[in-house]
Amino acid sequence: xxxxxxxxxxxxxxxxxxxxxxxxxxxxxxxxxxxxxxxxxxxxxxxxxxxxxxxxxxxxxxxxxxxxxxxxxxxxxxxxxxxxxxxxxxxxxxxxxxxxxxxxxxxxxxxxxxxxxxxxxxxxxxxxxxxxxxxxxxxxxxxxxxxxxxxxxxxxxxxxxxxxxxxxxxxxxxxxxxxxxxxxxxxxxxxxxxxxxxxxxxxxxxxxxxxxxxxxxxxxxxxxxxxxxxxxxxxxxxxxxxxxxxxxxxxxxxxxxxxxxxxxxxxxxxxxxxx
Amino acid sequence: xxxxxxxxxxxxxxxxxxxxxxxxxxxxxxxxxxxxxxxxxxxxxxxxxxxxxxxxxxxxxxxxxxxxxxxxxxxxxxxxxxxxxxxxxxxxxxxxxxxxxxxxxxxxxxxxxxxxxxxxxxxxxxxxxxxxxxxxxxxxxxxxxxxxxxxxxxxxxxxxxxxxxxxxxxxxxxxxxxxxxxxxxxxxxxxxxxxxxxxxxxxxxxxxxxxxxxxxxxxxxxxxxxxxxxxxxxxxxxxxxxxxxxxxxxxxxxxxxxxxxxxxxxxxxxxxxxxxxxxxxxxxxxxxxxxxxxxxxxxxxxxxxxxxxxxxxxx
Numbered sequence: 001x002x003x004x005x006x007x008x009x010x011x012x013x014x015x016x017x018x019x020x021x022x023x024x025x026x027x028x029x030x031x032x033x034x035x036x037x038x039x040x041x042x043x044x045x046x047x048x049x050x051x052x053x054x055x056x057x058x059x060x061x062x063x064x065x066x067x068x069x070x071x072x073x074x075x076x077x078x079x080x081x082x083x084x085x086x087x088x089x090x091x092x093x094x095x096x097x098x099x100x101x102x103x104x105x106x107x108x109x110x111x112x113x114x115x116x117x118x119x120x121x122x123x124x125x126x127x128x129x130x131x132x133x134x135x136x137x138x139x140x141x142x143x144x145x146x147x148x149x150x151x152x153x154x155x156x157x158x159x160x161x162x163x164x165x166x167x168x169x170x171x172x173x174x175x176x177x178x179x180x181x182x183x184x185x186x187x188x189x190x191x192x193x194x195x196x197x198x199x200x201x202x203x204x205x206x207x208x209x210x211x212x213x214x215x216x217x218x219x220x221x222x223x224x225x226x227x228x229x230x231x232x233x234x235x236x237x238x239x240x241x242x243x244x245x246x247x248x249x250x251x252x253x254x255x256x257x258x259x260x261x262x263x264x265x266x267x268x269x270x271x272x273x274x275x
Numbered sequence: 276x277x278x279x280x281x282x283x284x285x286x287x288x289x290x291x292x293x294x295x296x297x298x299x300x301x302x303x304x305x306x307x308x309x310x311x312x313x314x315x316x317x318x319x320x321x322x323x324x325x326x327x328x329x330x331x332x333x334x335x336x337x338x339x340x341x342x343x344x345x346x347x348x349x350x351x352x353x354x355x356x357x358x359x360x361x362x363x364x365x366x367x368x369x370x371x372x373x374x375x376x377x378x379x380x381x382x383x384x385x386x387x388x389x390x391x392x393x394x395x396x397x398x399x400x401x402x403x404x405x406x407x408x409x410x411x412x413x414x415x416x417x418x419x420x421x422x423x424x425x426x427x428x429x430x431x432x433x434x435x436x437x438x439x440x441x442x443x444x445x446x447x448x449x450x451x452x453x454x455x456x457x458x459x460x461x462x463x464x465x466x467x468x469x470x471x472x473x474x475x476x477x478x479x480x481x482x483x484x485x486x487x488x489x490x491x492x493x494x495x496x497x498x499x500x501x502x503x504x505x506x507x508x509x510x511x512x513x514x515x516x517x518x519x520x521x522x523x524x525x526x527x528x529x530x531x532x533x534x535x536x537x538x539x540x541x542x543x544x545x546x547x548x549x550x551x552x553x554x555x556x557x558x559x560x561x562x563x564x565x566x567x568x569x570x571x572x573x574x575x576x577x578x579x580x581x582x583x584x585x586x587x588x589x590x
Contacts, residue, residue: 109362
């Protein structure tokens with residue numbers, strides 16, 4: 001091992017750069033630097049992206065070919081109905097890993113180092129959430145590609161479809177603070193995953209994603225009507241296949257802001273307390 | 276006297292477990308304070324409080340006169356921390372790890388990169404800087420960890436068992452680095468389970484056990500508590516080992532021991548015996564390459580203070 005034969009020099013230089021000056025926008029800079037860390041880590045172990053790459057393909061195939069004929073009379077019509085909505089489920093599931101990874105990460109020594117540095121307490125959490133945006137992008141690309149291969153066609157225009165994707169990612173980013181909070185409160189990564197599933201199931205399946213709302217029992221329709229994710233799915237459908245998007249987009253953005261405002265501070269507080 | 280850091284009456288409880296039961300520690304500016312104690316004595320808890328990672332239940336602690344709880348943000352600008360386990364990111368390269376710390380310390384990216392490159396060279400990691408830290412050997416990882424705690428040129432550095440698990444050569448590397456830091460004016464708090472390490476590096480030692488300081492002093496003072504000294508001789512000609520042993524035994528009035536090959540040793544009381552041994556060795560023509568009057572090891576100190584050896588767990 002040649003690398004171990006290098007001897008450290010006996011003097012440790014303390015002179016080249018003066019002690020760091022105070023600079024503005026510290027939280028933004030620190031969060032971006034930590035987001036970059038998170039991104040590098042993901043790109044260096046690409047198998048971490050396997051779930052967000054394969055899951056959309058599998059789910060889409062299963063739904064379209066198992067339910068397409070029964071629900072919509074043809075797999076093609078069903079694909080037009082399903083895809084903009086399953087996009088939401090796919091991207092939201094992609095955010096679960098943020099909580100699981102953070103739960104594992106904060107037990108490691110490197111988080112002790114972050115805590116001992118003069119940075120905002122929220123910076124390591126914001127950094128992780130920002131870095132995981134790559135997962136949403138990969139999930140979106142994988143799902144849309146699968147859709148196009150199977151015959152999905154955008155009936156509006158490419159810009160609206162892009163806006164739909166951005167809206168879904170924005171909502172997922174805000175919702176993922178719930179997973180961050182769970183990651184801070186639960187001891188084991190496995191527990192984080194379990195609770196995250198419990199949160200996501202009613203949110204994503206209690207919608208008109210798989211079948212039209214009118215076909216659902218009335219108690220379920222009541223939940224679908226108040227479920228924030230319904231609005232994101234309807235906004236995505238309207239932006240990709242036509243219809244009035246305005247109200248659904250507004251509701252989606254409103255719920256995004258609410259989720260962020262409630263769960264980001266709670267997650268940071270839980271992080272501070274956990275040590 | 277100016278203290279770079281001070282802790283007074285620190286108490287920390289975890290449920291019914293008392294990790295710290297009122298600990299006082301103080302590090303003189305530019306010195307090494309060795310905190311010595313067995314596993315579970317409370318060393319890491321004390322360091323975590325001084326490093327602002329943990330709030331004490333009682334007592335107070337300050338770094339450079341700044342309170343670690345109320346002025347935590349300012350304290351964090353003055354300290355560097357190296358934990359028991361390497362606190363670097365395994366997936367990032369050595370260079371990326373140090374640049375990240377630099378950026379979190381508000382250095383502009385080019386400055387952070389310059390500082391990172393400089394530290395990698397200082398720590399013999401220049402060639403390895405481009406590889407992920409998970410490919411590093413244990414010694415390299417520990418050096419990177421030390422480098423990471425120095426990016427911000429801290430005034431006070433906490434080294435929590437920095438050589439645990441390292442082989443003797445790598446341990447010596449770390450010791451060399453620690454000595455150079457002190458030569459640079461940095462104040463070091465070093466926790467260790469190794470008595471030899473505290474003896475080799477520390478100016479002052481606080482021995483802690485069950486969350487309390489049970490002894491304070493210089494290494495020599497602590498060793499004097501046990502009382503008695505040891506004369507050690509290494510004859511130039513190994514064939515004269517028995518002659519040297521006979522002289523030592525005759526002066527001390529008890530049989531000489533051979534603690535390692537080519538060396539004889541005997542416990543004595545008072546340094547008059549040492550002078551006598553020197554005279555008799557010269558008279559009989561036994562040349563020596565090494566002749567010393569030594570204090571007992573710190574392990575004996577711990578045994579005297581607690582009735583236990585350091586190897587026995589605090590449980």
